[in-house]
Amino acid sequence: MSDKADDTSFPIRAKLVIFNACRQPTTKIFCCMCQRDVKPDHPCRWVYLTSQMNAVHPADLHLRTPKADDLGWQRIGIECARKLGDEWTVDRPRIE
């Protein structure tokens, strides 16, 4: 997968999250990428998503004005976080 931002209008680093739309999560706590349920006691990471499923690089978040339709901080499983690139995710979401 390319590291190039998919939305080139962003002056910040962003990366499209290819998610598995075929799977329907059965709980409200699920990985935004593979749509698998994340058990509450299992570790996960967090990624900030726009409405277009672009991950915003955590280091660039402060450069971007949040939009009302942002998906915001979403859980992402450890495996998927690794696939996306660990630097795109955080241990805990920062509430701005």
Ligand SMILES: [Zn+2]
């Ligand atoms: Zn996943």
